[in-house]
Amino acid sequence: MDYDKITLAELKKGYQYDPEQDHYICNYCEQHFNAKQIFPIDNQFYTAEYAVNKHICTEHKGTLYQLVSSHAKYNTLTQNQRELMLLFASGESDKNIAKKLGITESTVRRQRFTFREKAKQAKYYLALYEQAFECKGTPENTIIPIHSHASYVDDRYLITERERNHILETTFSSFEPLVLKNFSAKEKKKVVILTKIAEQFETGKSYTEKEVNQILRPIYEDYTTLRRYLIMYGFMERAKDGSSYWMTE
Secondary structure (H helix, E strand, O other), X not given: OOOXXXXXXXXXXXXXXXXXXXXEEEOOOOOXXXXXXXXXXXXXXXXXXXXXXXHHHHHHOOHHHHHHHOOOOOOOOOHHHHHHHHHHHHOOOHHHHHHHHOOOHHHHHHHHHHHHHHHHHHHHHHHHHHHHHOOOOOOXXXXXXXXXXXXXXXXXXXXXXXXXXXXXXXXXXXXXXXXXXXXXXXXXXXXXXXXXXXXXXXXXXXXXXXXXXHHHOOOOOOHHHHHHXXXXXXXXXXXXXXXXXXXXX
């Protein structure tokens, strides 16, 4: 999920609308729902927007569950706070919540107050940020987005659009097909290179190691290094037994 492009409303709904395709798209699996189609659900027929809502509830346990359980770097809630969020959403009384979690009612109320104050703070900061930065960026100072499962969020991600374009032009000899001249030891260049290579894979699709190698081998002769760094930098995940690989959302 690209947190730089998605709006707050789309984040809350769990889906986005693409006007060019006239499709509703699930945030979590990227399934498309054509707005021109009617979808049969439980022996009845519904519009695409209703269908994507139903899909999120049945296939992904709802938007709240996805947001609470997400491993995105922006989700800084502790496990206890995640449980509390779900219980607050269920409408449980503070007394029942306290009993279920083995804590006092005052602790529950304190956390409810803390959540509310953080929401106010976030709202204020968002307004401040948008006023300061929206529509004022240039290639010289616009920082490129950080992918949501970045393993190391530090200065290596402080890359402007101009820097990104320069790195792409100097490290790849071809973009169609994608061919890498050399895999740089410099961290910023690694981020740009790996981001470009990650685009060759489909989100939500499972790959065998052989399939991953078949995609990476034509890009660069040392394809095992590319595969290792895609995992190391959080672009790709791998099953413990190595049986499958997939791109992080």
